[in-house]
Every structure is written in structure tokens, then in C-alpha cells.
Amino acid sequence: MQLSKFPYLVQREIFDNMTNFNLFWLSFVSKNMKTLIKSSQIVRFKSIIRVMYQSAFVDKRIVSIPFKTQSIMGTGDNLRMEEIMGIYDHHEESENDYFQLNVSGKMIDFR
Incomplete structure (x- = not known):
């Protein structure tokens, strides 16, 4: 699902229902995403x-x-x-510390 293909109002509603934690990490996806988040969440960020x-x-x-x-x-x-x-x-690793995701055809370990 590409968020950029939705209308601005839908994007804004999605961002309004996300936590600051998720918005912070989503802003690293691309410059366009960062700009979109900043423009749609002006009131929210000014309250910080x-x-x-x-x-x-x-x-x-x-x-x-x-x-x-x-x-x-x-x-x-x-x-x-x-x-x-x-x-x-x-910390000491156990078997369940990592999980794998397929990112653009390449398997990457995440923790």
C-alpha cells in the first residue's frame, strides 16, 4: 500500500491516528514523506x-x-x-531475538 496515492484528507486522517513514535520513524522513509508528515501535523507538533x-x-x-x-x-x-x-x-541473544523480513527481495534480520 502506497500512502502517497491516497488523497490528502485520507493521509492526514491516517497520520492523526498514529503515535508520535510511529510518525518519527515513518519520517525517515523519504524526504517527501517527511514533508507530508510535517505539513499535515503542524498543530500537533506545535503543541510539543x-x-x-x-x-x-x-x-x-x-x-x-x-x-x-x-x-x-x-x-x-x-x-x-x-x-x-x-x-x-x-544483551545476550536468544533464539527469538531476531525475525526476518523480505525487503525488496532481500531477507534482512530485524530485532
Whole structure:
């Protein structure tokens, strides 16, 4: 399925229902995709007031975006974090660490 073949309104609706994490990684697909994401998500990206970098452990680093959501009771705002990227040190491999995908006719191992 090629996202670029859909009308702009459909593309925008798809992007609106994606997490920031998925939009971030999808923006690396091509320059056109990055431009399309930026133009359709202007309001969403302007609401990001900061990006937080955390390094709680030596072997784990996390990049996240804090955002406010309404509480269930409607009494106030709750601050939540959405993780965009995590960097972890290499660990011992097991049999199930990798899976293979066929990318343009070439089998590539992913973790």
C-alpha cells in the first residue's frame, strides 16, 4: 500500500491516528514523506513544548515527549510521557531475538 496515492484528507486522517513514535520513524522513509508528515501535523507538533532525554541507567537512554491529558474525572490535567526512542546496550541473544523480513527481495534480520 502506497500512502502517497491516497488523497490528502485520507493521509492526514491516517497520520492523526498514529503515535508520535510511529510518525518519527515513518519520517525517515523519504524526504517527501517527511514533508507530508510535517505539513499535515503542524498543530500537533506545535503543541510539543519540549523533548526530554533521560539516562537513568548506564545501558539505557530514552527520548520522550511530555504532554498533558484530561483526567478521567475532568478535575485536572495529567502529565504523561510518550517514548519516541530508546537506546539500549547489547544483551545476550536468544533464539527469538531476531525475525526476518523480505525487503525488496532481500531477507534482512530485524530485532
